[in-house]
Amino acid sequence: MSLRERVAAELERTRRRSEILTDAVDDADLVRQHSPLMSPLVWDLAHIGNQEELWLVRDVGGREPVRQDIDHLYDAFKHARRDRPQLPLLGPAEARAYVSTVRDKVLDVVDRLPSDPARPLLRDGFAFGMIVQHEQQHDETMLATHQLRAGSPVLAADPPPSAVVAVGGEVHVPAGPFDMGTSTEPWALDNERPAHRVDVPAFWIDAAPVTNAQYAAFIDAGGYDQPRFWSAAGWEHRVAAGLEAPLHWTRDGGDWHATTFGRTAPIVPDAPVVHVCFHEAAAYAAWAGRRLPTEAEWEKAARFDPATGRSRRYPWGDDDPTPRHANLGQRHLRPASVGAYPDGASPLGVHQLIGDVWEWVDSGFLPYPGFSAFPYREYSEVFFGGDYKMLRGGSFGTDRAACRGTFRNWDHPIRRQIFSGFRTASSSGPA
Template identity: 70%
Template sequence: MTIHSPATDNSATERLRDQIAAVLTRARQRTLTLTDGMDEAELTAQHSRLMSPLVWDLAHIGNQEELWLVRDVGGREPIRADIDELYDAFKHARANRPTLPLLDPTQARGYVGTVRDKVWDVLDRSELRGSPLIDGGFAFGMIAQHEQQHDETMLATHQLRTGAPVLTGLAVPTVAAPVTGEVVIPAGEFTMGTSTDPWALDNERTAHRVRLPGFAIDAAPVTNAQYLAFLDDGGYDRPELWSTHGWAHRQEAGLVAPQFWERDSSGNWWRRVFGVLTPLRPHQPVVHVCWFEAEAYANWAGKRLPTEAEWEKATTHDPATGAVRRFPWGETEPDDTTANLGQRHLEPADVGAYPAGATPAGVHQLIGDVWEWTASGFEPYPGFRAFPYREYSEVFFGGDYRVLRGGSFGTDPVACRSTFRNWDHPIRRQIFAGFRLARDLVEGEG
C-alpha cells in the first residue's frame, strides 16, 4: 500500500494537505493493526451478534472512502460499484452480515489499498475549497473520523472475541491515590456546540447559548472501587434503585456486574481485557456498563447523571472570561500528557493520572479513558441541518438513544472534541463506556 509523502510547501493549503495526509495515514495504520496478524477465520467470524465481522468493517471503510473521496470529491469512475449495497450499513443489520457474499480478507485489503492510492491523487489535486463538502478539507476529515470510529468499533470486537490475545499496548498510568470530590459549576449562560470547527459533524452544529442553573459535577469518573461498593450493597438486587425499563432489562439480561468482570472462588474480582484476565484495579474508571447501570448507581449514590449541556459546560466554559476552551485544559491538541486516547493503552488510566488534562476548576479526565453516559437523549441542536447526508445523525434523533461524551482510550483525537457527540441505546455495554455523577446545588452553594 502506497504511503503518501506530505508536501513541504508552507502555504496554508499545503499545511492543510499535510494535516489531512497525517490523519488519513494514522487511521489506516490503526486499521491494519486491528486486522493484520489475524487469520482468515478470525477476520470473517462474527465474534458477537452485536458486531460485524472484522472483514466487513475493513471493506466498509474502503467503500465509504471510495464513495465520498474518489467518486464525489474526485469525480472519478467507480472502483467497485458492485459492492456498494453490501457495505451499506443501513441495508444489512450487523447480525446478518456474515451471510453476505463479502470480500475475503485478501480482496478487502487489496480494495482499500487501491482506494487509498486514488485518494492520494485526489488530495494532491484538490484546492480544498470551493464547496461546503471540501472547504477546509471537510470531506477528508469526515472520512478520517469515519475510519477511526470503525476502528474503535473493531477494537470493541476484539474485546468480545475469545482466544489468545492479539493486541498489545503500553502500560497504563496508575496513581497511588485517586482524584475524589466534586466541582461546583456556577449558574449562567455558555456557548454549546460549534459553528466554526471545520471538521465538526452536523450534530455538533450550530453554536447556541444555553443557560443552566448551578450544579456540582464529580471531579473524576466513577471508579471500579466505587462501583464495587454499589455491587456489594446489593445494587443489582434492589429494584427501587432502577427505573422500570432498567429493572426489566437487568432481569432479562441477567446483569450482576459490569461486562467482563469475573469473580473467583475466593471472592476476588477480575476483569478480562482483550483476552487477558487481570485483577480489578480500584482506581480505574469503571467501564462496560450500560446506561441503566449508571442510572441505578446514581440513584444509590444520591446523585444523578449530568445532562450533556452540563457536561459540555464543565468541559469548555471559562467562568472567569466567558470564553470557550477547545479542550478541558485549553487550546492545544491532546497529547500523552493530557488524555488517554488513540489506543495507546488498552484500558482506562487511573483517575488522576492526567493532571495536565484537568480543567482550571479541577475536573479530570473529561476527554479520553471512558465514554461518559449523560442523562440526555440524542436530539438536534437549534439550527441543525443534515450534512452531508441524513443517515449520519438525523435518522437517530429521538427514540431511546442516550448521549455519551468525551471519548475513550480507544478513540482517536481526530474523532474526539469537547463538542463531539456519541450516542447509543441504554442497554449497550460492549462500548467503552463509564460515567461520572452530578447533582443539583442546595441553597447557599455556588
C-alpha cells in the same frame, strides 16, 4: 503544515491503526462474527474503503468507481450487523486489495486537492476529515470487537500511567449561560453544530469518573438486587439480561477480576469502571443519592472557562490532545487511574473528561437549534429521537481526530460492549 500535508498524514496515521487491528488476527478471525452486536472485522475493513471511495474518489475526486458492484454490501443501513456474515462479502485478501486501491486513488486526489470555498464539502478539507473520523470510529468499533473475541490475546500496549495527583469529591459549576456546540471547528460533524447559548442552573459534578472500587461497593451493597435504584425500563432489562456486574467482570473468590482483550486480572481499584450500560450507571447514581449529568451540564463542565466566559475546544484549552492530556488513540488498552492526567483537567478542576471512558449522560439524542443535516441525513438526523442516550468525552479507544469537547456519541441505553463509564452529578451539592 499545509492542509494537503495534514490530510495525507491523517489518512496514513489512521490506516496504520486499521492495519494493526486487522493484521493482528488470522483470516478465520477476520471473517468470523464474534458477537451478533458486531460486524465481522472484514466487513468493517471493506466498509471503510467503500465510504472512502464514495466520498473521496467518486464525489470529491470525480473519478470512475472502483467497485460500484459492492456498494449495497457495505451500506450499513441495508444490512443489520447480525446479518452481515451471510452476505457475499469480500474475503480478507480481496478486502485488503480493495482498500489499498481506493487509498492510492485518494492520495492522487489529495495531490490535486480541490479548492472550492463555495462548496462546503471541500472547505477546510472537511470531506477528508469526515473520512478520517469515520475510519477512526470503525477502528474503535473493531477494537470493541477484539474485546469480545475468544482466544489468545493478540493486541498489546503499554499499561496506562498511574495517578500522579489525588482526585476525588465534587466540583461546583456555577449557574449561567455558556456556548454549547460549535460553528467554527473545521471538521466538526453536523450534530455538533451550530454553537448556541444554553443557560445551565448551578450543579455539582464528580471530579473524576466513577471508579472500579466505587462501583464494586455498589454491587456489594446489593445494588443489583434493589429495584428502588433502577428505572422501570432499567429494572426490566437488568432482570431479562441477568445483569449482576459490568460486562467482562467475574468473581474469583471474594475479589472481582476483569477480562481485557483476552487477559484476566484483578480490577484496578482507582481506574474508571468500563463496560456498563446507561441503566447500570443511572442505578449507581441513584444508590449514591445523585444522578447522571445532562449533556449540557457535561459540556459546560468540560468547556466553560469562568475566567473568560468562553467555551474551550477541550477542558485544558484549545490545543490538540497530547499524551500529557488524555488517554486516547489505543495507546493503552484500558482506562488510566483517576489522577493520571492533571494537565487535562478543566479550569474548574474536573479531571479525565476526555479519553479513558465514554461517559453516559441523561439526555436523548436531539438536534441543536438551527441544526442542518450535512453532508447526508444518515449520519445524524435519522437517529434523532428514539430511546438513544448520549455519551460524551471519548475512551481509551477513541482517536484524537474523532474526539473533542463538542463531539457527540449516542447508543441504546442497554449497550455495554462499548467502552462506556460515567460520573455523577447533583443539583444540591455533595451527598
